[in-house]
Amino acid sequence: MKKFISLISAAVFSATLVLPQTLAFSAAAEESTLEESTVFDAAAAEANPFQATGTANTLPYQLRFVPERNFVTAEEVAAGDVVIPAAVYISGSTANRFGSVMVKYDAFRNDEKTDSVYFSGISTGDNAHRTSEKKTYNSSQGTFTTDYVPYCFGSVYDDEYDSNSPMFTTREYACDPIFGSTITSAGKNKIKFSASFYNSADERKNGVKKTTKEFVADVTVDENGNGVYSYDYIDQSSFQTITKTATLPRYNPDTPEGEKLPDTCNSVMWVAGTSQLKDGAEFLGSTSDEFPLFHVNIVISKGTASGIYDVQFLTRETVGANEAPTQLTSNKSKEFPTELVGTSIAVGVDSVAVTDSQQDNVQFYTDSNTNIIRATDFASKILADVTYT
Known part of the structure; x- marks a missing residue:
């Protein structure tokens, strides 16, 4: 054949x-x-x-x-x-x-x-x-x-x-770049994620239980259709408050609340x-x-x-x-x-x-x-x- x-x-x-x-x-x-x-x-x-x-x-x-x-x-x-x-x-x-x-x-x-x-x-x-x-x-x-x-x-x-x-x-699925937590929609043009952290060097040194917080951030859409958001967090080395800005690829502002965002x-x-x-x-x-x-x-x-x-x-x-x-x-x-x-x-x-x-x-x-x-x-x-x- x-x-x-x-x-x-x-x-x-x-x-x-x-x-x-x-x-x-x-x-x-x-x-x-x-x-x-x-x-x-x-x-x-x-x-x-x-x-x-x-x-x-x-x-x-x-x-x-x-x-x-x-x-x-x-x-x-x-x-x-x-x-x-x-x-x-x-x-x-x-x-x-x-x-x-x-x-x-x-x-x-x-x-x-x-x-x-x-x-x-x-x-x-x-x-x-x-x-x-x-x-x-x-x-x-x-x-x-x-x-x-x-x-x-x-x-x-x-x-x-x-x-x-x-x-x-x-x-x-998208994760926040600092804590690695999965990001979900918090409604139109909003996202959220949870993370645990120490508030100070003394807390870490003394074995104090970490604080768990839900972070919520507003999202804007840039000219390429990517979502841009910012949030403040406590750096776990210097324990200074730092603002982090990150992007979400091809962000859909109408993603239902609680749904994971694709990466x-x-x-x-x-x-x-x-x-x-x-x-x-x-x-x-x-x-x-x-x-x-x-x-x-x-x-x-x-x-x-x-x-x-x-x-x-x-x-x-x-x-x-x-x-x-x-x-x-x-x-x-x-x-x-x-x-x-x-x-x-x-x-x-x-x-x-x-x-x-x-x-x-x-x-x-x-x-x-x-x-x-x-x-x-x-x-x-x-x-x-x-x-x-």
């Missing part, structure tokens, strides 16, 4: 896009589903530690941002916000145990951060995202039914799914910090990417200008000062080498000219699944005429 091959690269283009030019691609090895699958898979399993379960990890892990689609028409974005569900996967050897995963990402256009594309609706494998309806999943570990969102470090024993009590920290949804940290995972976590399934690490929505704002928008994982060079970058660590706190593969969304783009392009990060997929075919499964380079529809 003939297999059709599509191209996923640094920019993924919309329907009717034809790339008639000859392109040269090179990449590292992983997996294929060609018709000679029996022979090829046996050879790949021997040579490829990403596919051969139980072997040492001699190649970097790969963190992948995978949206359900990579294009939005001009008509769609003119009519309103467009929401594209996506998931983040880890690909690599299943031989290692993981202690933590930090994932940070943002949207860019022409390498400049953009507010036209943002993120919403993070869904992780913890208790906070359990559903009222149980679903049945078929996996390499057997069939199981659960109301959890299965994720790559969960487990299945005797057909029972266990989330392993994961510890997730996300930017799903940027662009950061997720998982830590194997429970008794069940004290020695680190294994992957759920026969491959590391049988289940995602988490789900999140990519939102393209109404009226976004036509162009290619990139979702990039943040590295040591691109995170803010004193912030941890995207990284994967073992149960021994050793950082794993990691290849970061973002994605791109074409907005209102009908055609793009590409000529004689050589890229190291190109990935091929068959039409039946998303298992990656790497260039060096066959040779150091593939020379191909590519048509994308």
Whole structure:
């Protein structure tokens, strides 16, 4: 049976896009589903530690941002916000145990951060995202039914799914920048949060119980649609009263009272910090990417200008000062080498000219699944005429 091959690269283009030019691609090895699958898979399993379960990890892990689609028409974005569900996967050897995963990402256009594309609706494998309806999943570990969102470090024993009590920290809901308390609406153009603190150095020294206070602040909306608020607090080092000003992304003044306010949804940290995972976590399934690490929505704002928008994982060079970058660590706190593969969304783009392009990060997929075919499964380079529809 003939297999059709599509191209996923640094920019993924919309329907009717034809790339008639000859392109040269090179990449590292992983997996294929060609018709000679029996022979090829046996050879790949021997040579490829990403596919051969139980072997040492001699190649970097790969963190992948995978949206359900990579294009939005001009008509769609003119009519309103467009929401594209996506998931983040880890690909690599299943031989290692993981202690933590930090994932940070943002949207860019022409390498400049953009507010036209943002993120919403993070869904992780913890208790906070359990559903009222149980679903049945078929996996390499057997069939199981659960109301959890299965994720790559969960487990299945005797057909029972266990989330392993994961510890997730996300930017799903806004928190005040001083105390880290969750912010809720206090009515139109108002927010509130509770925090505990010492009023003086003597209180802390003498073990006096902390004061708990509900902070309420007025919110104004700036020209970018972000909420701006200020509040006074007692600094816990100097015990001086300080005024803090902070922002809320895409603030809705009419958020019902008591409802949590959304944050940027662009950061997720998982830590194997429970008794069940004290020695680190294994992957759920026969491959590391049988289940995602988490789900999140990519939102393209109404009226976004036509162009290619990139979702990039943040590295040591691109995170803010004193912030941890995207990284994967073992149960021994050793950082794993990691290849970061973002994605791109074409907005209102009908055609793009590409000529004689050589890229190291190109990935091929068959039409039946998303298992990656790497260039060096066959040779150091593939020379191909590519048509994308």
